[in-house]
Amino acid sequence: MAMKFSKKNFTDRTKENISDDFMRQAVASAQERLHGRRLDAAEELGSWEEWRSHGEEIRQHVLENLDFYLHQLSENVAERGGHVFFAKTAEEASDYVRDVIKKKDGKKVVKSKSMVTEEINLNAVLEEAGCEVIETDLGEYILQVDDHDPPSHIVAPALHKNREQIREVFEKKLDYHKTSKPEELALHAREKLRQEFLDADIGITGCNFAIAETGSISLVTNEGNARLVSALPKTQITVMGMERVVPSFEEFEVLVSLLTRSAVGQKLTSYVTALTGTRDEGDVDGPEEFHLVIVDNGRSEILGTEFQSVLQCIRCAACVNVCPVYRHIGGHSYGSIYSGPIGAVLSPLLGGYDDFKELPFASTLCGACTDACPVKIPLHELLHTHRRIIVEEEGRSPISERLAMKAFGIGAASNPLYSMGSKVASTAMKPLTKNDRISKGPGPLKDWTDLREFPAVGNTRFRDWFYDQKGGK
Amino acid sequence: MGGTIQNRDAFLATIATQLGREPKMKVEKPIWKHQPQRTVLADASLDELLGVLRVQCEQIHTDIVETTKESLPVALDEVVKAYGGGPLSLWKDGRFGEYGLSDLLETKWPSEQIEVNSWDPSLGEKNIELAEQANIGITFSDMTLAESGTVVLFSSADKGRSVSLLPTHYIALIPKSTLVPRITQASDMIREKLNNGEQVPSCINFITGPSNSADIEMNLVIGVHGPVKATYMVIEDC
Numbered sequence: 001m002a003m004k005f006s007k008k009n010f011t012d013r014t015k016e017n018i019s020d021d022f023m024r025q026a027v028a029s030a031q032e033r034l035h036g037r038r039l040d041a042a043e044e045l046g047s048w049e050e051w052r053s054h055g056e057e058i059r060q061h062v063l064e065n066l067d068f069y070l071h072q073l074s075e076n077v078a079e080r081g082g083h084v085f086f087a088k089t090a091e092e093a094s095d096y097v098r099d100v101i102k103k104k105d106g107k108k109v110v111k112s113k114s115m116v117t118e119e120i121n122l123n124a125v126l127e128e129a130g131c132e133v134i135e136t137d138l139g140e141y142i143l144q145v146d147d148h149d150p151p152s153h154i155v156a157p158a159l160h161k162n163r164e165q166i167r168e169v170f171e172k173k174l175d176y177h178k179t180s181k182p183e184e185l186a187l188h189a190r191e192k193l194r195q196e197f198l199d200a201d202i203g204i205t206g207c208n209f210a211i212a213e214t215g216s217i218s219l220v221t222n223e224g225n226a227r228l229v230s231a232l233p234k235t236q237i238t239v240m241g242m243e244r245v246v247p248s249f250e251e252f253e254v255l256v257s258l259l260t261r262s263a264v265g266q267k268l269t270s271y272v273t274a275l276t277g278t279r280d281e282g283d284v285d286g287p288e289e290f291h292l293v294i295v296d297n298g299r300s301e302i303l304g305t306e307f308q309s310v311l312q313c314i315r316c317a318a319c320v321n322v323c324p325v326y327r328h329i330g331g332h333s334y335g336s337i338y339s340g341p342i343g344a345v346l347s348p349l350l351g352g353y354d355d356f357k358e359l360p361f362a363s364t365l366c367g368a369c370t371d372a373c374p375v376k377i378p379l380h381e382l383l384h385t386h387r388r389i390i391v392e393e394e395g396r397s398p399i400s401e402r403l404a405m406k407a408f409g410i411g412a413a414s415n416p417l418y419s420m421g422s423k424v425a426s427t428a429m430k431p432l433t434k435n436d437r438i439s440k441g442p443g444p445l446k447d448w449t450d451l452r453e454f455p456a457v458g459n460t461r462f463r464d465w466f467y468d469q470k471g472g473k
Numbered sequence: 474m475g476g477t478i479q480n481r482d483a484f485l486a487t488i489a490t491q492l493g494r495e496p497k498m499k500v501e502k503p504i505w506k507h508q509p510q511r512t513v514l515a516d517a518s519l520d521e522l523l524g525v526l527r528v529q530c531e532q533i534h535t536d537i538v539e540t541t542k543e544s545l546p547v548a549l550d551e552v553v554k555a556y557g558g559g560p561l562s563l564w565k566d567g568r569f570g571e572y573g574l575s576d577l578l579e580t581k582w583p584s585e586q587i588e589v590n591s592w593d594p595s596l597g598e599k600n601i602e603l604a605e606q607a608n609i610g611i612t613f614s615d616m617t618l619a620e621s622g623t624v625v626l627f628s629s630a631d632k633g634r635s636v637s638l639l640p641t642h643y644i645a646l647i648p649k650s651t652l653v654p655r656i657t658q659a660s661d662m663i664r665e666k667l668n669n670g671e672q673v674p675s676c677i678n679f680i681t682g683p684s685n686s687a688d689i690e691m692n693l694v695i696g697v698h699g700p701v702k703a704t705y706m707v708i709e710d711c
């Protein structure tokens with residue numbers, strides 16, 4: 001799946017998803033659980049602000065010196081027998097992977113979860129070349145078995161499906177005849193996939209962080225699938241976004257601690273694996289051949305701009321889990337593999353305003369995302385910057401303009417989506433009111449009004465939830 | 474055996490241009506302003522660290538058994554049997570002998586028809602097959618992180634990655650002296666080895682309990698692709 005997975009427009013996607021009751025409930029309860037766990041984990045750690053500041057300074061330093069660290073990384077990977085391919089575009093990256101597999105005469109590919117491989121549309125390219133590609137992360141496996149349903153959350157991709165739906169999919173596609181108990185479903189996936197791991201000739205992984213000083217890549221998982229993908233096939237290909245490098249193990253451990261706490265509220269996930277090069281002399285498991293593909297695909301154009309800080313992102317989804325708008329409209333409404341606040345900032349940068357111009361408006365600018373971010377990305381300010389550019393510099397598209405105005409209009413009204421964040425009024429409106437077209441006041445605002453008339457999350461529940469998060473405990 | 478590097482120069486030049494400067498060939502890492510990780514459990518004694526580990530084991534759904542070196546063979550035998558016996562997959566590791574387990578491995582278990590397979594590089598791929606069929610995998614912990622309840626395993630020719638991964642159950646033998654506060658100390662140790670001219674092993678695993686997933690309705694399922702149950706055995710050795 002490429003970054004953009006829906007041809008429908010933002011409004012249609014949103015309508016569709018808001019009317020899906022299960023999805024909304026699932027999203028809500030997932031948000032609560034994940035967010036609660038994150039708060040506990042952060043509290044336990046003490047000095048959470050110190051941790052965030054440390055995360056931020058590490059990520060900023062890396063971005064400022066990105067060429068140096070990527071150089072060092074590639075030298076060290078090559079020294080340990082790995083091949084490094086720098087890919088400017090998505091096509092270059094997926095073509096390289098396809099060619100490596102062709103050369104190895106690879107047939108069966110097992111993959112562990114990786115957003116960047118979605119971004120470069122890798123599965124489609126490989127399948128077209130005649131490979132069988134098997135996603136092994138449980139959530140992604142479920143989506144793949146269900147005819148490539150798109151992911152709705154960057155950490156929990158199958159969040160929008162309930163157990164009964166999963167059971168039906170398994171029954172239909174995998175000849176499964178047991179109950180909808182998560183344990184039984186997971187066991188079935190374990191059994192099905194175990195043989196695939198053993199048979200596969202190629203393993204493809206993402207990379208949570210690459211360590212420049214040692215030429216290592218790391219994988220952070222709970223299921224163990226990434227370990228299998230990197231231990232059993234003879235050839236391993238790892239694809240990473242170019243920003244995901246750290247200087248050394250010293251910084252690596254800090255970012256891993258921030259990631260696991262923010263993503264799932266765990267001190268560490270079950271498996272954090274640091275892999276360096278090919279298998280060592282005498283090793284029996286681990287890959288004989290290792291390729292690292294470092295992907296730009298629009299990232300370098302973000303460097304040196306006012307959006308640079310978005311590249312600090314460690315893909316923890318903490319911002320997604322606190323976002324009231326994500327809760328309201330669900331992951332699929334974003335129409336991008338990157339959803340939630342991070343998706344609203346990143347998708348237009350990587351995919352362009354043409355496809356993703358509405359996303360920066362899918363926010364109340366309440367700032368909850370910014371507060372949650374473990375590496376202190378000022379997400380709501382970046383959303384705001386997008387709006388300014390879209391409206392002022394690009395003078396664009398009636399839809400975004402109407403939405404922008406509506407954001408202003410709703411901000412002044414008493415809709416809780418917009419009135420709850422104290423930051424809304426101050427930061428959201430200032431620059432918008434500077435703009436003539438907007439300060440002229442609300443025009444035909446049908447789009448957003450329609451949304452509000454849907455049988456939405458009850459306002460009281462929403463407000464309760466919000467106050468629980470903010471002040472209650 | 475060095476690998477190839479393709480398209481690097483242009484790629485990095487673009488980055489430098491975007492950042493508005495010449496490509497950088499040298500960077501000094503700054504002294505970080507914030508280092509909260511260094512204060513976590515900084516003054517804790519080994520016993521206190523063990524206390525932290527005990528509590529953490531509940532959170533990570535891992536059984537913990539505390540034993541002395543003398544009673545280790547009996548205690549390990551019990552855990553193995555509680556998990557249903559063999560076949561077993563083990564690292565080839567001098568520590569099994571040092572901790573008085575040779576008799577158990579070489580005599581007692583075989584006499585009870587419990588199959589014991591120690592990793593043997595000369596068997597090649599067969600090792601993976603044996604680990605895959607094993608009921609229990611057993612390794613030592615090279616370093617143990619109290620805060621997170623994590624065992625750190627350095628792979629090598631004798632210490633395959635598969636042993637802690639493919640069997641249905643996993644037992645980690647943890648000499649108490651391997652306890653440190655958190656992952657910070659493990660990364661320090663790795664960097665120290667580097668500074669002494671050693672190279673990092675091809676695989677370092679930080680393992681925290683059994684495998685699990687919350688991908689179905691956010692319900693925690695213990696046991697997905699890796700082991701479905703895990704026991705830590707802490708051995709009083711100091």
Ligand code: SF4
Pocket residue numbers: 262312313314315316317318319320342369372373374375376377379
């Ligand atoms: S923007 Fe921050 S909170 Fe959101 S996914 Fe990235 S690191 Fe996590």
